[in-house]
Amino acid sequence: MTAPLALLVAHASTAVLCLGLGAYALLRRRKGDTVHRLVGWSWVAGMTFVATSSFAIRDLRDGRFSVLHVLSLVTLTALVLGVRAARRHDLRAHRGNMIGSYSGLAGAFVGAVAVPDRLVPSFVVTQPAGAAAALAALALVWLVVVGGAHLWVRGDRARAVRRRPARRAGAAQPVGSPVP
Template structure:
């Protein structure tokens, strides 16, 4: 990585991938599925994953400018994302779950590979700039929390034109007409 553009792309790629790790875990581990929060977080995750997969084709430092096995994983990820979204739109829960879990496991595998190889950018950054790495980790955690918070807020929002919920009934108060029956 020599140019500023390449460095910025690597930072954006790695940052988005790490946010996708946290966001994907939240989507996969929460009990409710298919609600507005799941869909909002899922779309954010799909967009992030698509960026990570496509940006990987510009990152070729591993093999002197040639494509590597990680680029094959990027193609598989892009295909799986499309198939997973298509399955969700068709209400094919099993197909959606399988494709999205597969993408997430591929993401975890590549993240482990990015961290485990000592000469890669992330381990070098952590060793040479520990405070910067800590600040970056805090910023990524805050970004992930913000995306999850927005997704949860989306899930609580009433659709336009929806009736307001009735206030809870007071104890001892009877509903009008209920005593007449």
């Protein structure tokens, strides 16, 4: 596999993975907990790779930048602003930037899949077994990231329970009284 093709495969694979991670983070009922943060940071890292790697992919206009590269700049800006807003507890700005970034990713995915002569549709048609294997591998990575986040939280809860002092049976101690 040539280096440009390897970059394109890594770019597309990470983008598809980010579609799943972003959907999970956005559709999940609980927000702001450890699972949301771990999945979110994984999504931000993946999106950063997707956006920055796009600058090395210039096949659409014979080696020149295209409108998609402007969208990559917008994505990088929205990611920075979204993380910054989360750190400042500005949930409205965080939500807007992250939903905007995810919407851009979904739009780019539709554009990449809808054009028949692009690499993704031609790969699915010419090598369906390879495409199915790639999709299974991405699903496995998604499960590792999301499942790992849930296991991490479960481990934190178990450690927190073990750290709590044991309560003794009997009446509650008054505030300030020494423990026998």
